[in-house]
Amino acid sequence: MKNRITTLFNIRYPIIQAGMIWCSGWELASAVSNAGGLGLIGAGSMQPEVLQQHIRKCKAATDKPFGVNVPLLYFQTDEVIEILVNEKVPVVFTSAGNPAKYTAYLKSKGIKVVHVIANLKFALKAVEAGVDAIVAEGFEAGGHNGIEETTTMTLIPMIREMVHIPLIAAGGIASGEQMLAAFALGADGVQIGSLFASSIESSAHLAFNQAIVEAGDGSTSLMLKKVVPVRLLKNPFFTKVQKAEQSGATVDELKELLGKGRAKKGMFEGDLVEGELEIGQAASIIHEMKPVQEIFNTLISGYLKARRNQLPEFD
Amino acid sequence: MKNRITTLFNIRYPIIQAGMIWCSGWELASAVSNAGGLGLIGAGSMQPEVLQQHIRKCKAATDKPFGVNVPLLYFQTDEVIEILVNEKVPVVFTSAGNPAKYTAYLKSKGIKVVHVIANLKFALKAVEAGVDAIVAEGFEAGGHNGIEETTTMTLIPMIREMVHIPLIAAGGIASGEQMLAAFALGADGVQIGSLFASSIESSAHLAFNQAIVEAGDGSTSLMLKKVVPVRLLKNPFFTKVQKAEQSGATVDELKELLGKGRAKKGMFEGDLVEGELEIGQAASIIHEMKPVQEIFNTLISGYLKARRNQLPEFD
Numbered sequence: 001m002k003n004r005i006t007t008l009f010n011i012r013y014p015i016i017q018a019g020m021i022w023c024s025g026w027e028l029a030s031a032v033s034n035a036g037g038l039g040l041i042g043a044g045s046m047q048p049e050v051l052q053q054h055i056r057k058c059k060a061a062t063d064k065p066f067g068v069n070v071p072l073l074y075f076q077t078d079e080v081i082e083i084l085v086n087e088k089v090p091v092v093f094t095s096a097g098n099p100a101k102y103t104a105y106l107k108s109k110g111i112k113v114v115h116v117i118a119n120l121k122f123a124l125k126a127v128e129a130g131v132d133a134i135v136a137e138g139f140e141a142g143g144h145n146g147i148e149e150t151t152t153m154t155l156i157p158m159i160r161e162m163v164h165i166p167l168i169a170a171g172g173i174a175s176g177e178q179m180l181a182a183f184a185l186g187a188d189g190v191q192i193g194s195l196f197a198s199s200i201e202s203s204a205h206l207a208f209n210q211a212i213v214e215a216g217d218g219s220t221s222l223m224l225k226k227v228v229p230v231r232l233l234k235n236p237f238f239t240k241v242q243k244a245e246q247s248g249a250t251v252d253e254l255k256e257l258l259g260k261g262r263a264k265k266g267m268f269e270g271d272l273v274e275g276e277l278e279i280g281q282a283a284s285i286i287h288e289m290k291p292v293q294e295i296f297n298t299l300i301s302g303y304l305k306a307r308r309n310q311l312p313e314f315d
Numbered sequence: 316m317k318n319r320i321t322t323l324f325n326i327r328y329p330i331i332q333a334g335m336i337w338c339s340g341w342e343l344a345s346a347v348s349n350a351g352g353l354g355l356i357g358a359g360s361m362q363p364e365v366l367q368q369h370i371r372k373c374k375a376a377t378d379k380p381f382g383v384n385v386p387l388l389y390f391q392t393d394e395v396i397e398i399l400v401n402e403k404v405p406v407v408f409t410s411a412g413n414p415a416k417y418t419a420y421l422k423s424k425g426i427k428v429v430h431v432i433a434n435l436k437f438a439l440k441a442v443e444a445g446v447d448a449i450v451a452e453g454f455e456a457g458g459h460n461g462i463e464e465t466t467t468m469t470l471i472p473m474i475r476e477m478v479h480i481p482l483i484a485a486g487g488i489a490s491g492e493q494m495l496a497a498f499a500l501g502a503d504g505v506q507i508g509s510l511f512a513s514s515i516e517s518s519a520h521l522a523f524n525q526a527i528v529e530a531g532d533g534s535t536s537l538m539l540k541k542v543v544p545v546r547l548l549k550n551p552f553f554t555k556v557q558k559a560e561q562s563g564a565t566v567d568e569l570k571e572l573l574g575k576g577r578a579k580k581g582m583f584e585g586d587l588v589e590g591e592l593e594i595g596q597a598a599s600i601i602h603e604m605k606p607v608q609e610i611f612n613t614l615i616s617g618y619l620k621a622r623r624n625q626l627p628e629f630d
Contacts, residue, residue: 001627001628001629003627013629014627119532119533120531120532121532138466138468139454139455139464139466140454140465140466140468140469147533148532148533149454149533149536149537150455150532150533150596150599151453151454151455151466151467151468151486151487151596152466152468153453153455153466153467153468153486153487153488153493153496153596153597154455154487154596154597154599154600157490157492157493157600158532158599158600161600171466171468172466172468172469173468175472177472177499177500177501178468178472178499178500180496180499180626181468181495181496181497181499181500182496183499183625183626183627184492184493184495184496184498184499184621184622184625184626185492185493185496186492186621186625216435217434217435217436217463217465217473218434218462218463218464218465221464222464246563247563248561248562248563281465281466281468281469282468282469284465284469284473285469285472285473285476300629303629304628304629306499306501307499307626307628310498310499310501311495311498311499311622311626312316312318312329312498313316313619313622314316314328314615314618314619
């Protein structure tokens with residue numbers, strides 16, 4: 001099977017693992033690439049020298065293409081970009097910032113560039129910046145999110161209508177059925193976060209893995225809309241933020257409450273009480289921690305079964 | 316083409332028109348039924364005697380099955396239910412209330428009963444009450460909405476996993492591609508609101524039709540979460556509500572601001588400044604007012620085209 005995404009990245013399946021802070025180091029990224037998808041190292045939670053080590057370990061663990069996700073809202077992005085160029089990382093995903101900043105430079109070095117957006121305005125900006133593909137991420141996705149709150153079901157057709165470069169759907173995808181739905185909506189590939197965050201190879205703390213597997217209907221909510229919208233798993237820290245927001249806390253008060261290192265504390269150190277736990281709505285259909293290869297097998301067989309059985313033909 | 320939904324309602328296509336206040340009278344419902352779907356009269360904005368007239372006119376305008384949607388949060392539901400039974404309405408959709416209240420009674424009169432839910436808890440309650448099918452409505456839907464904010468992409472597989480009776484997906488469906496996605500997710504049928512609200516046969520005021528057609532990315536938002544969550548088109552009235560909410564208005568203050576007759580003023584009388592305009596995110600991909608028959612043609616041809624071309628086969 002070949003399509004625009006498998007051809008662009010030279011991979012077997014049009015399945016990309018989201019570059020998530022505290023979950024996606026070299027072990028997860030290389031496992032995904034070895035299984036035939038595109039693994040991404042999440043640079044957002046790494047100091048530049050740590051990132052460099054992860055890239056080198058990833059190269060040692062796979063001879064398949066992989067990438068790095070760089071959230072442009074963090075510091076040291078110039079330094080990070082230089083590392084990616086020097087290490088000849090084949091693919092870079094940028095997010096949470098201006099796609100015009102590094103796209104031309106990275107492409108001049110032979111690197112494929114993809115930008116993550118959550119609305120039409122930024123999709124058009126990314127196309128103008130010359131990216132090779134776009135990730136359109138719906139409201140149901142975990143972590144940082146758009147202010148328009150447009151869901152995957154609406155976002156993908158809306159972007160597809162106006163954007164003709166390869167399009168990757170993200171948000172709410174954790175099964176073969178949801179993957180099939182993303183293609184039906186007009187996507188050329190899918191980006192999957194929560195499901196890989198829950199995997200054996202995820203660098204998340206086991207307590208966080210467990211919390212993902214136990215999450216159900218209504219277990220997450222989009223919070224901190226005044227600061228930067230982020231979808232969180234409901235826990236005691238979440239409740240504190242919610243109370244502060246409901247009583248009209250200012251941006252500064254919310255930032256004070258958030259403090260430093262909350263995400264690390266929650267997702268990497270496993271503090272389910274005081275930590276910030278970023279996860280998507282799709283956690284509600286994840287019931288088991290699995291190795292990446294098994295996740296791929298389930299995704300592909302679920303996709304094929306749904307494609308065969310669930311789509312009525314009309315006369 | 317036959318599936319569980321076409322068989323249940325004895326219709327040609329598994330496409331149900333949402334019973335919307337101020338938009339779906341007998342003209343819309345009969346047009347949808349004549350086109351091969353299931354048209355619903357929206358009882359929520361009708362006095363009992365007005366509803367009775369609409370049912371009679373609908374019967375005169377079509378010999379196909381049709382239904383009535385009854386939001387259980389309104390008054391006079393006992394009286395409304397008696398009219399449905401006396402008029403031998405073939406299908407009743409109930410929403411916004413307890414499915415146990417009327418299901419057994421309606422079924423004892425030979426009426427098919429469907430209940431609308433937005434979370435797993437109420438889906439299971441509806442099954443227990445003995446309904447014939449469930450509508451699962453995602454966060455992107457217009458009008459009243461669930462507090463969990465679960466999107467269609469996540470909600471349908473989550474409900475499908477636990478519920479084995481026929482399942483109808485709602486929220487974010489306004490094209491053949493989105494319809495195909497809903498089937499991929501595990502739905503047996505779709506319920507479509509915004510697209511039919513924008514149709515020629517809709518009883519919405521022309522100014523509201525026009526506003527739907529002009530809506531784009533980020534044009535709607537889920538508001539009034541403290542009272543009852545409702546997705547609204549952004550207009551000056553919306554801004555008033557938003558400001559009140561951001562400054563911490565109480566439930567009573569919000570109810571006072573809402574007042575009486577806001578929805579009628581907006582959707583039926585066309586006051587785009589002071590009226591409440593209920594519409595879904597899918598409005599962003601609706602660009603033209605069309606007659607119902609043309610909407611059906613476009614839905615079916617879009618579905619078949621997407622089914623043929625957009626779903627890669629994997630090896």
